[in-house]
Each structure stands twice: as C-alpha cells, then as structure tokens.
Amino acid sequence: MSTAHDASAARASFRMERKPRLLRLVAEGVWTTRDAASLDAQLQHIDLGDATEAEIDGSGLERIDSAGAWLLVRTKRDWEERGKRIGPIKIPAMYETLMHAVEHEHTAPPVVIHNRHTLEAFVGRVGRATIHGLQQGVGILGYIGRVTVEVSEAIYHPRGNLRVAALIHQVEETGINALPIVGLLSFLIGVVLAYQGADQLKRFGAELLTVDLVGVGLLREIAGLITAIIVAGRSGSAFTAQIGTMRVNEEIDAMQTIGINTVDALVLPRVIGLAIALPLLTFYSDMMGLLGGAVMCYFDLGITIPQFMRELQTSVSVNTFMVGMIKAPVFAFIIALVGCFEGLQVERNAASVGKLTTRSVVESIFLVIVLDAGFSIMFSILGI
C-alpha cells in the first residue's frame, strides 16, 4: 500500500477560528474526492458573522486533490462575493501547482444540466418525430420507385447487372436456411388451429368442419402471414444489419467511388432473392401447417389422413390456395425493400446499426400486416 493512501485514515476536517473582524478557516487532514460530499455540505453552512476579513489556511493539510482544492477555491470565491476581504489560500508548497491550476485555469460558471423531461421538451420531441416520420415516408416512397424501376429493368432488359451468385446466396440464406424454423412454427400453428377449431365445433357436432377451418384459414391467411413475419424478423433485420455494417465501415462509399451501383450490387439480389424464397417458404409453410392440422385431427377427432384429404379437397378450392400464394411476393418485396432502405440510412456509428435494425423489423412487420388487411378487403370486393 502506498504511504499516501494509508494517510487517508486521517479524515478531512476543518475548524473555524473567529477573531474580531477576522474569520479563519483552517483545513486539516486529507481533502480528497472521497470526502468531498460531506465537506461540501459543511462548508455551505458556515456562519460568516460580521467579520470583514477572512483567511483560508490549508497549510496543515496532509493531502489534497483537485476536488478538495476546488472546495477551497469555491469557498473563497463565495466569500469574496459576499464582500469579505480575503487573501490567497495557504497551501503546502507541493500542492501549489495543483491549486494554481484549479484557481486560475477554471473560472467558468458550473455546468447546468437541463432537465430533459419537461413539457417543452416533450412537445419538441413529438414535433421532431412527426416531421421525421413524414420525411421517412417520402424517402421510402422514392426508394420503392427507384427499386421497382431497377427490378423491372433487370427482368425485362437484362444487361448483365443481376449478380447471379449473390442472388443464389440470398435464396439459400433467406429460404433454405429458414426451413427449420418456418416448418416447426407452421406445424405448431396447424396443431393449435385444429385443436381450437375442434374444441369449438364439437359443440355443434360439426367436427368435420375443423378440416375446413384449418385448410381455409391456413392457406388463405395464416401460413402466408406467419411466414412473412418470421422472414421479416429473420432476414429483414439481417439485411439492415449487413448493409448498415457496410455503411459504418465505409464499404458503401468505397463501392460508389469504384463505380459500382449499390442498388445493383446490394439491393437487387436481396429483393429478387427474397421474392423467390418467400413464395416457396409460404408453400412449405402451407404444407407443414396442414400436416400439423391433420395430425391433431387424427388424435383429437379420430379423422384419418385419407378422410382429412377428402374433406380438404371439397372445402378448399385452387383459388383459396392462390389467394395465399399471390401475397407472398408482395410481402417479400416490402420486407426486402424496408430492410435494405433502413440499412442504407445507417449513420457512421455502431449504435445506429442497432437502432435501425429494430426499426426495420417493426416497420416491415407493420407493413406486412397492413398489406394483408388491404388484400383481404380487395379480395372481398372482388368476391374471391
């Protein structure tokens, strides 16, 4: 242990000596950050009395650091302000540089930290968020336009700008690697749906209609929706994180200076890749969901698999299946687009990657559900 530190056994203290018209503050012990809090309170309660002159004597101090020195300097300034005549602070010679640094280099008023929880600040935040939301909407709309043009160009006038290797990689990453989780969750949804349906329909003696419920519900709505939501959480976030990290590392800037079109290189493979993968995943989810429903129907209601298939054939038309499938590429387009768009919004700091990844997932799930509702309305008007 250092000698200096052992000395901290001697606590910080001070005493006041009062003579007619002279007030002396004698500081003793070790004035350091550790005891600054209690010294601060005591120093503020000194009764100055009617003395006209004051003196601060720290020559008996064993040790002092900048916090202790500040307390002495502050006391001195405070007393001067209250009209006392006061000489220089006495201090052991070895601490004079410190005292000088504190007293002469620091003359500014203390920091004021504004409370960030006032009504004014709240109104400001709401206003900023509103404007930001609108700007974001305009930005994403422009982006959808640009990507739509590029995608249709890549399809109708291929000029070799579609990166096939990257595209295949994206299909693998977003499609094949998502099979286990999509499969398991779809199976479980099928099970849950069949169980709940059987429970309710049993009361009307219409157990067989469970098959209709599972078939129509899954193929038309739930399988597509659950797949899109899983993919938004899994791949949409990955797009934002990947592209965002590239932004932080200035990789995107490097691409631009080399003359690579970032939409071609980064966005197109992801958008088209997901547009291929998501419909396939949705079909897979349909099948796994039906399997889950069939298994549950067999165990809960005793409907055998052939019976299930027959009932399914009568209740589910090709249109029902197509209604579910046709939504998948649209969802894919939106998820990939939001993921890439938010990735490109990342600023050059790591915190922004996390923030925008969260935002990307929330936005794409939100948009998927809104679009799904839109589709429902459209199909009901069309009578499909």
Place this chain on the structure above:
Amino acid sequence: MPGGNENDVVIRVRGLVNGFGEQLLHDHIDLDVYRGEVLGVVGGSGTGKSVLLRSIIGLNEIRSGTIEVFGHNTDHLNEAQWREIEMRWGVLFQEGALFSSQTIAENIQVPLREYTGMSQPLMNEIASMKLSMVGLPENAAPKHPSELSGGMKKRAGLARALALDPEIVFLDEPTAGLDPISANMFDELVKDLQESLNLTVFMVTHDLDTLRATTDRIAVLVDRKIVVGTIDELRRNPHPWIQEYFSGPRGRAAA
C-alpha cells in the same frame, strides 16, 4: 521520479505471458512503473502494447505471471478490493469510449456518481472544473459525444478518467488520429496535468514526438520481451528494431 526506489513502484509486472492460440505475444516480461513517472510503451503493430495495458487493468485474462498494482496482486482481489483499486486509476481508451447516450458533463459525472455521495450541484462544479483542466470549452458540457471532434472526444475521455483524481492514468494511443497541433497540445496537457496532479502515467503510443515531449522512461516491446530505458539509453541499444525506431528518419526528426 524515474529510477525511484522499491517503495515507489505502483505497478509491478512479473513473468507475464500472453498469447493468442499458438502465437505468443509476451514471453515472461517484467516491468516496474514508478510513482509520478510518465512511462511510454511502444512497439510494432501486433506486439501487444494494448494487450499489456488491458492485462494490467484486468480486462484481459493473462496466461501466467503476476501483476501487482499499489502492492496488491490483482489475481487475489475480491470485488470490494477491485473497486478500491479501480477508484485509484483512470483509463482513456483509444476513441475516448464515452457513453454515447449521455452528455459530456454526465459522462464525467459517472465515476463521481458511482463512487461518491456528492450532491448534483457539486458534481456539476467538479465536471466543469475537469472540463477546463483538459482544455475543453464550457459549451462542450451539454453536448453528446457524437457532436464532438476526435480530439475533443479524447479530451473529454481524459476528463472522465481524471474525475476521481486517480493516482495512475492509463492512456491508449492518446494522440493517434489527431492533427499535429492538437497532438502537441495533448502532450502539453498530459505533462501539465501530470505535474499539477502528481499523476503516474502509463501511455501506449506510436507517436515519437509524444514520447520525447512527455515520457520519463520508455518500454519497448520487441521479440515478445520488453526493453526499458530513457530515450537516450534506447538510442544506444543495438537491437535493430529499436535502432530503426529511434534513429530512423522519423526518430531523428523527433529528436
């Protein structure tokens, strides 16, 4: 001061071994840091300068060897003792490592809030005192780190490292990425603070000007070992890397 006696050793490293996988970074190195000195640590890229620093402050698991800080073997400390030691040192990381969600003033107050029971007004006063000590303008206090330049971030990081008036300050490449004028100012700042606060400074750096301007002794990491001496002693050292470093074109320019 340099060459001080046994009692004045604040950091004592003995037989330190560090490495990644098969590759050995430090092979049984010994190092003493004396109270009140400025020690510069230099070495080529990948020789483990930062790893040495991180080993001493306990951020890096060491393979073998002992590290004593203020006479305590850091391997045998319980949590309360660690806190006691951590209160007596301050660390400036390469990019400042300021907490991005807090303002500069709040950043400086984090250690004060953690270790002392100071009232908010006193913490505000101490924060502005530290700001002027490191030469930052008053209007930097309410800003967030993202609004500051690299040099200002380093100063703010130093202010936070100094918040508790530590006895040892660790600086990891304090002048890297600064323009020469800011780097000079930073050197002077370190020297001034070291004198007025009687600090022990452990500084990892590549900057020959900084070494010349501020350090009392220099530790060179070469061939997984460490060579310690003053700049003049090291100039006479025959090791080719050390010769190249101190007597190469840049080394001569700094002299």
